[in-house]
Amino acid sequence: xxxQEDAADxxxxxxxxxxxxxxxxxxxxxxxxxxxxxVARAAGVSAQTVSRVSNGLTNVEEKTKQRVLDAMKQLGxxxxxxxxxxxxxxxxxxGVIMFNLSTYGNRRTLDxxxxxxxxxxxSVNLIPLHDPTTGTVTGAYTRLKEQDVDGVVIIFEAHLFxxxxxxxxxxxxxxxxxxxxxxxxxxxxxDQAEGARFATxxxxxxxxxxxxxxxxxxxxxxxxxxxxxxxxxxDEAGIEAPTVLHGDWSTESGYQVGMELGxxxxxxxxxxxxxxxxxxxxxxxxxxxxxxxxDVSVVGFDDLEESTSFWPPLTTIRQDFLAVGRVSIEKLLxxxxxxxxxxxxxTVPTRLMVRQSTAAPAR
Amino acid sequence: xxxQEDAADxxxxxxxxxxxxxxxxxxxxxxxxxxxxxVARAAGVSAQTVSRVSNGLTNVEEKTKQRVLDAMKQLGxxxxxxxxxxxxxxxxxxGVIMFNLSTYGNRRTLDxxxxxxxxxxxSVNLIPLHDPTTGTVTGAYTRLKEQDVDGVVIIFEAHLFxxxxxxxxxxxxxxxxxxxxxxxxxxxxxDQAEGARFATxxxxxxxxxxxxxxxxxxxxxxxxxxxxxxxxxxDEAGIEAPTVLHGDWSTESGYQVGMELGxxxxxxxxxxxxxxxxxxxxxxxxxxxxxxxxDVSVVGFDDLEESTSFWPPLTTIRQDFLAVGRVSIEKLLxxxxxxxxxxxxxTVPTRLMVRQSTAAPAR
DNA sequence: ATGAAAGCGCTAACAC
DNA sequence: GTGTTAGCGCTTTCAT
Numbered sequence: 199x200x201x202q203e204d205a206a207d208x209x210x211x212x213x214x215x216x217x218x219x220x221x222x223x224x225x226x227x228x229x230x231x232x233x234x235x236x237v238a239r240a241a242g243v244s245a246q247t248v249s250r251v252s253n254g255l256t257n258v259e260e261k262t263k264q265r266v267l268d269a270m271k272q273l274g275x276x277x278x279x280x281x282x283x284x285x286x287x288x289x290x291x292x293g294v295i296m297f298n299l300s301t302y303g304n305r306r307t308l309d310x311x312x313x314x315x316x317x318x319x320x321s322v323n324l325i326p327l328h329d330p331t332t333g334t335v336t337g338a339y340t341r342l343k344e345q346d347v348d349g350v351v352i353i354f355e356a357h358l359f360x361x362x363x364x365x366x367x368x369x370x371x372x373x374x375x376x377x378x379x380x381x382x383x384x385x386x387x388x389d390q391a392e393g394a395r396f397a398t399x400x401x402x403x404x405x406x407x408x409x410x411x412x413x414x415x416x417x418x419x420x421x422x423x424x425x426x427x428x429x430x431x432x433d434e435a436g437i438e439a440p441t442v443l444h445g446d447w448s449t450e451s452g453y454q455v456g457m458e459l460g461x462x463x464x465x466x467x468x469x470x471x472x473x474x475x476x477x478x479x480x481x482x483x484x485x486x487x488x489x490x491x492x493d494v495s496v497v498g499f500d501d502l503e504e505s506t507s508f509w510p511p512l513t514t515i516r517q518d519f520l521a522v523g524r525v526s527i528e529k530l531l532x533x534x535x536x537x538x539x540x541x542x543x544x545t546v547p548t549r550l551m552v553r554q555s556t557a558a559p560a561r
Numbered sequence: 562x563x564x565q566e567d568a569a570d571x572x573x574x575x576x577x578x579x580x581x582x583x584x585x586x587x588x589x590x591x592x593x594x595x596x597x598x599x600v601a602r603a604a605g606v607s608a609q610t611v612s613r614v615s616n617g618l619t620n621v622e623e624k625t626k627q628r629v630l631d632a633m634k635q636l637g638x639x640x641x642x643x644x645x646x647x648x649x650x651x652x653x654x655x656g657v658i659m660f661n662l663s664t665y666g667n668r669r670t671l672d673x674x675x676x677x678x679x680x681x682x683x684s685v686n687l688i689p690l691h692d693p694t695t696g697t698v699t700g701a702y703t704r705l706k707e708q709d710v711d712g713v714v715i716i717f718e719a720h721l722f723x724x725x726x727x728x729x730x731x732x733x734x735x736x737x738x739x740x741x742x743x744x745x746x747x748x749x750x751x752d753q754a755e756g757a758r759f760a761t762x763x764x765x766x767x768x769x770x771x772x773x774x775x776x777x778x779x780x781x782x783x784x785x786x787x788x789x790x791x792x793x794x795x796d797e798a799g800i801e802a803p804t805v806l807h808g809d810w811s812t813e814s815g816y817q818v819g820m821e822l823g824x825x826x827x828x829x830x831x832x833x834x835x836x837x838x839x840x841x842x843x844x845x846x847x848x849x850x851x852x853x854x855x856d857v858s859v860v861g862f863d864d865l866e867e868s869t870s871f872w873p874p875l876t877t878i879r880q881d882f883l884a885v886g887r888v889s890i891e892k893l894l895x896x897x898x899x900x901x902x903x904x905x906x907x908t909v910p911t912r913l914m915v916r917q918s919t920a921a922p923a924r
Numbered sequence: 925a926t927g928a929a930a931g932c933g934c935t936a937a938c939a940c
Numbered sequence: 941g942t943g944t945t946a947g948c949g950c951t952t953t954c955a956t
Binding site for chain 4: 250283285287
């Protein structure tokens with residue numbers, strides 16, 4: 199390896215002086231900030247009182263409290279996390295093990311996790327993984343334990359592989375985000391079944407006699423749940439479900455299945471297991487000259503940011519990834535607090551977003 | 562919000578008992594692990610000696626050292642990070658501020674960062690951001706400072722927007738991964754210029770008289786660097802660079818530019834600023850009936866995982882994202898250690914990967 | 925080569 | 941309502 203170093207281009211005299219400035223600041227930073235004792239002295243109270251104010255306890259006279267607050271502000275006091283951690287035995291840090299950063303949903307979820315954790319005063323320790331084998335998961339666990347995280351959120355990527363054979367270590371509070379059944383861990387997931395029911399019922403309500411389904415890969419639990427729920431909904435309406443054609447979540451696969459379905463003039467309503475396949479199917483329908491929604495109605499699942507700009511704007515099921523993330527943190531913090539809940543599946547509701555890709559069937 | 566909880570499906574009797582098991586384990590976990598004192602007692606030495614062993618100091622007799630090591634292993638001792646942090650004032654934690662998790666390169670880089678940091682005993686505190694405005698960056702900084710990180714790595718997404726107007730706070734060691742010039746901060750970047758030169762020279766060496774370029778968006782610094790270097794390389798060979806057509810990094814835009822270029826029979830060699838545009842261009846060439854590499858040679862930039870399965874397998878410039886991540890951490894740790902280096906740009910070398918999309922021009 | 929003492933910043937427990 | 945005391949687990953300093 200032959201890594202090169204050059205003086206930064208574009209360093210003007212101004213930025214040169216700024217560089218030495220920040221060097222100064224940095225070395226100053228090495229000196230510790232004001233401690234609780236400094237604040238106490240400045241406010242003329244005991245350290246304990248400062249601690250009470252700092253933790254929002256009520257048994258402090260309003261006047262004293264103000265004095266302390268002022269002293270804090272003036273000195274730029276920030277409590278020392280390390281000392282707190284040492285005292286409490288908790289690091290206020292949660293680990294996130296995650297496969298496949300690339301998925302839209304995963305990114306949103308991670309985001310929500312980071313935000314929720316941050317609001318609760320926890321930091322997020324990310325371990326990205328590539329292949330979801332027991333080995334790598336265990337390794338990630340080990341790394342996280344060494345970092346003394348207080349708990350772990352594991353985000354499985356149901357969209358890409360079946361990782362049912364993974365076993366999880368047991369000595370750390372954990373929450374799993376996934377659609378697979380029973381892990382013995384608290385799990386959080388979008389209500390796949392509800393979403394699929396909403397989609398199917400919406401099409402039936404519009405007057406369609408039958409609803410075709412473009413399924414996701416059979417290896418995916420969420421895809422299976424969506425398919426089962428679609429089938430059940432038809433069942434309950436006394437309709438026999440037609441054969442399912444499966445895609446692999448990609449636009450391309452949606453296009454191919456869309457071509458199949460579109461050629462069949464019987465087909466007037468399609469529920470695709472995700473927005474991308476819905477997009478592909480719509481392209482196929484366009485190419486076949488079938489009008490959306492006049493000839494064929496299409497519903498997706500996910501509600502991608504772009505789905506509202508598809509042509510036509512896609513009716514779809516919105517997954518609330520933010521809630522999934524938030525709820526996971528909530529559950530995890532409960533566990534960390536010691537209220538170890540029975541292993542439950544928490545389910546986050548979906549929402550039908552009606553846009554222009556669905557309508558009543560033509561007579 | 563109407564979040565539902567159900568007993569987990571699929572919980573067999575076996576997993577039920579396992580659940581109560583882990584509840585036990587968890588409550589046990591609340592009790593602190595063995596401390597340095599416990600180890601000392603078990604080994605019949607003082608706590609200091611244990612500390613010395615734990616920190617790999619040399620002034621401990623081999624025999625004592627073994628006794629201590631044994632005691633550690635037997636008790637399952639792990640040093641308490643909080644106590645260390647309290648003593649040293651360092652948290653052994655670095656923050657990562659990152660835009661756009663979705664990019665292949667960014668993911669690889671994040672990965673390398675997480676790995677390198679972990680190996681150095683640092684944890685990684687991730688703050689994902691959406692829009693790269695000064696405000697959000699400052700906010701992220703604040704959050705990280707509250708978490709007492711020891712330093713920050715900022716990964717800009719040069720591919721998507723021009724964020725030259727962002728100013729960075731100054732009171733925390735930081736490394737920026739980006740292609741923009743002079744920040745006053747240490748920066749790490751792929752050697753864009755070298756890569757573009759490799760690509761262009763490779764085509765010239767094969768005997769092509771001219772090399773056309775599909776540029777990235779003008780708002781991107783890395784795209785600009787690649788274009789400049791391509792132009793310089795042609796210059797040096799005494800060739801006047803043809804007009805550049807710019808894409809937006811997408812396959813689709815590569816396809817469109819590819820169509821333009823492919824219709825021109827003069828064009829025998831194309832250097833695309835990334836692999837995706839190269840892919841699009843190849844599709845265009847295929848559609849136009851021009852053979853690759855017999856009629857037209859194509860070179861990309863990035864070396865995506867899939868590039869070896871393109872048709873034909875793409876000759877391209879490999880970016881060593883892992884090294885970028887590793888080097889950033891290296892630089893950051895140096896800074897944290899106090900060796901505040903002058904603001905420099907560290908450049909990570911590229912590699913030409915010759916595959917089947919390039920050949921000598923037909924006579 | 926090893927140990928004893930002190931203290932990092934904070935808070936729980938107990939005064940008053 | 942507020943202060944005092946003690947100690948979390950570790951390392952630095954100084955003795956031995």
